[in-house]
Amino acid sequence: MTTAERDAGGRTAVSLGMPQPPAPDYPAEVRERLAADAQEIIGRYPDSRSALLPMLHLVQSEEGHVTRTGMQFCAELLDLTAAEVTAVATFYTMYRRKPSGDYQVGVCTNTLCAVMGGDAIFDELKEHLGVGNQETTEDGKVTLEHIECNAACDFAPVVMVNWEFFDNQTPESAKRLVDDLRAGAEVHPTRGAKLCTFKETARILAGFPDERPGAVAESGGAGPASLIGLRMAKGEEPAARVVSQRSEPHPDNPPPDALEDQPPAGHPSSHDAPQQTSASDPAHPPTASADEPTEEEGA
Numbered sequence: 001m002t003t004a005e006r007d008a009g010g011r012t013a014v015s016l017g018m019p020q021p022p023a024p025d026y027p028a029e030v031r032e033r034l035a036a037d038a039q040e041i042i043g044r045y046p047d048s049r050s051a052l053l054p055m056l057h058l059v060q061s062e063e064g065h066v067t068r069t070g071m072q073f074c075a076e077l078l079d080l081t082a083a084e085v086t087a088v089a090t091f092y093t094m095y096r097r098k099p100s101g102d103y104q105v106g107v108c109t110n111t112l113c114a115v116m117g118g119d120a121i122f123d124e125l126k127e128h129l130g131v132g133n134q135e136t137t138e139d140g141k142v143t144l145e146h147i148e149c150n151a152a153c154d155f156a157p158v159v160m161v162n163w164e165f166f167d168n169q170t171p172e173s174a175k176r177l178v179d180d181l182r183a184g185a186e187v188h189p190t191r192g193a194k195l196c197t198f199k200e201t202a203r204i205l206a207g208f209p210d211e212r213p214g215a216v217a218e219s220g221g222a223g224p225a226s227l228i229g230l231r232m233a234k235g236e237e238p239a240a241r242v243v244s245q246r247s248e249p250h251p252d253n254p255p256p257d258a259l260e261d262q263p264p265a266g267h268p269s270s271h272d273a274p275q276q277t278s279a280s281d282p283a284h285p286p287t288a289s290a291d292e293p294t295e296e297e298g299a
Ligand code: FES
Pocket: 108, 109, 110, 111, 112, 113, 114, 148, 149, 150, 151, 152, 153, 154, 156, 157, 158
C-alpha cells in the first residue's frame, strides 16, 4: 500500500505503507468445494488465466462480494499474482468489494435514462429506502446504486436488479419493486426469469447452469424496441412507433400537443419523452401500437 505525503519542500512523496498480512484461507470444506468448481471453469479455457472473470464470479457467489480470500484463491489457482487479480477485480463494477444486500438495485442515471426519469427514480428510492449510493438497507435486502448505461436505452429509464432489466420505470413502480424485494415476494423482471439473490446470480455468471425449473425457458429474448434495427436490416417496414402514446394522459404528463420539441410524425423513436407509462406499472400500462410485432413475430 502506498500513501502520498507532502515533504518540507511541498513536493509530493510516495511512501510504502505496512504490507497486509496474507488473507485467511477458506475453511477446508469451502475450499474443497470451490476448488472443484474452479477446475471445471478453468477446463473451459486453453489458457488458465482466461478463467479469471468467471472465477471472480465464483468467489463472489460464496461470500456475496470479492474478498481478499477470494482474490488469493483465484491467484493461486490461476498462477497469477495478487496484484493482477486485484487489478481486474477492482476494474469491473460487477465485482463488489464490500458486503452488500441480496438484491443489487441499480438505477441507470446515464444521460438518456437520467433525462427520461432516472435521476428522479434514484432520488425517490434514496428517500424511500433511507440509504445513499452503494448503501444497504438495514434488513440486508437491498443495496442501491447508480449504474452507467446498460445498453437498454430503448427502454429508458431502466432499473436493474442483480443485472436483470426492469424497463420503462417510474418512481412509483421502482418503489413498489424494492418493497416487493424486501417483503420476499416473487419478482419477475421485464425480460427474463424471476429474480434470484445476488449470490445465486453470481454463480450463474460463473458459468454454472441455472437449476431453477423453467428459468432458462423464461429468459426470453429481445423486446420490440431492440429488434427494430434488425427488422429494418431485413428490409421489413419499421414500425412507425415502437411504444405508442397512451390514450389517457397522466395528470403529470401533458398530452403531446402541450409539449415542445415533439418528434416528427412517424419518427421511429421508442419514446416520446417525458412519458410516465411503465410496463411494470399497472396504473399506467403501455399500449401496443397496431404495427408493433407480437412476441412471436418479433422473435
Ligand atoms: S442510458 Fe440508461 S440504459 Fe443507456
